[in-house]
Amino acid sequence: MSQATIVHGGHGLRCEKLAKTLALGWGQDNSAVLHWPGVLPAGWLRDALDQMFIAAPQLKAIVLAYAEWREEPQALALFDGLKSDIVHREAFWQLPLWLSAPRKTASGEMVFDAEREIYHPQRPARPDGEVYRRYDPRVRRTLSFRVADPALDAERFTRWMNDPRVDFFWEQSGPLDVQTAYLERQLTGKHAFPLIGCFDDRPFGYFEIYWAAEDRIGRHYPWQAFDRGLHLLVGEQEWRGAHFVQSWLRGLSHYLLLDQPATQRLVLEPRADNQRLFRHLAPAGYATIKEFDFPHKRSRLVMAERHSFFSEVGL
Template identity: 50%
Template sequence: MSSSVQTQPQVHVPSESYAVASLLSRPEGCTYQVSYEVTTQTLYVEGHQERLEWLLVDDNSTLMLQWSQRSAPPFPALLAAIEGAFAFYPASVALRLQLPSVLHANLCAAGIAVQESHGELWVYAELIWQLPTLWLNSPPTRPYPQQPILENGKRHPRRPPRPSGTVYQRHIAWLDATLSFRVLDLELDLERFNRWMNDPVVAHFWEERGDLEQHRERLESTLQNPSVVPLIGCIDGEPFGYFETYWAKEDRIGAYYDTSDFDRGWHVLIGEAAFGGRPYVAAWLPSISHYLFLDDCRTQRLVIEPRVDNAKMLRNLAQCGYAHVKAFDFPHKRAMLGMQLREHFFNERCWVPQPSHPGSAPRPDPRFTP
């Protein structure tokens, strides 16, 4: 099995192509339309028969989100406003909040904001993007309890039950569309999976051509494996690819590096050629990484093992923050071990496409600007 993509271009998207006019935010299961009027510096959060207004000020050194009313805003709407602020200013690493003081303690306790010694309240992109409630349909309330088990000769933690339905949604600014991952449904997705696997480009890397019955047996076996979660990637509900996510400790890759208990890995195939361009790669590749990090806060590393001759995939991985650790030999292929660290992904904001100029730098943290 190997990762395959039908795309040749690099994954960065020029900054002007992902400027945001509006976005959909879905905190805590609520849906809000967030928009921004630059001339008045007004950010609007609309949903649930309400239209809330915020002041979002950018003075080139500090980005500030201000709530001017005395009463506290609804908590989900606040989260939507924060997501919108970072979406409208994607180079920002920090956002100053001006809110009623009654909210400060809860925001800090939840890891959403940090109150500095001088009393100012700050939100950091590195923290807010680790908040599952903004992107996961059923965010975990706590990590799944840890119990070591021995299975097929391998000792690893007991894994949580496989989820169902849509697990992750994210508005992609440069596509003006929602990317989502849902758990594969055998009856709904079998024919599509069969067609994708028999596509010549996919078959070259996955080497799993077959008829409908062969692929039914293959997916049934996958769905019986508690360490694997097969996902279908969708853009505005339209399926475009298959993502096979797994716990690395139980996978064959575990024999080739020093695996930790909560490392995750994934394989991918993009089955629809219409979704093979550069903007789509820049959407799904960081998003699958984001989903796996959000799914369990104990996951510190993601791994992938494409064939060493899959130059396009290796380049895409590198541009989305994956290190090429080493080449190694599986019985059926020579592979490259790619690895993404949690710290690197969130600290470097790998969910944002790379700027068009390599020398471009993100907005510095205003607290440390002379």
């Protein structure tokens, strides 16, 4: 493993060689043994494991031997979630360690949507405030998502929607009162809600999260009950580089899969001519399923699956 920095809480632990500093011993079958280095700051173990899996893509599992780690509360919490002292890459990234608040749950009852004439599970209530936070060592920024607040975001959102580059795809330009009303409507819907994406707590983009069955996309493919979809835009020019797109797209996908463990598929329906976006989708695990027509645009159905996201793509 090459030089790396493990960052937690805005502070870095510089390693001449990560394996040496953390007493990381390589084993068979692309696994490693991480020895207990001593008393740890809160959250350190989560961030260390996360960044080691990123730094060494060939690493499939890290063993935290129970005999060494049994006095460390962070390790015990991991063992409880994993039911093991072996931290497998796929299982680790599916733990709700990066959710900013406990998941909202629903009753599990089925409901009939008379307007759309579909039968689907009752949905949990919309979340509030920040929903996800994770440091991404590849862009050296902390990525977070929070529910949009018209009082905080309407002016910025108006500027974004009136950017010609954004308006070309969203076709939703308009003054402040129009955009404020739009955000307020998104906050009252039953099947969707709006998020603001931030790097180091600086807003850069807007995202609408929805249940695919109840959205317009649900009429165009055989949805599964917990498919989630997203609409997206990046409003700030400085965050439009490919490395930032990969960071927030994977992070947003990660959030949606953590938020609802029953979700097996994520979908998008961008305009069929949005070639710039398509270049970014495949590296994040999204594949084109088909092209189809909405009344107002020719679109592609693009989909990512849980298993391939965690086993082949990763964070």
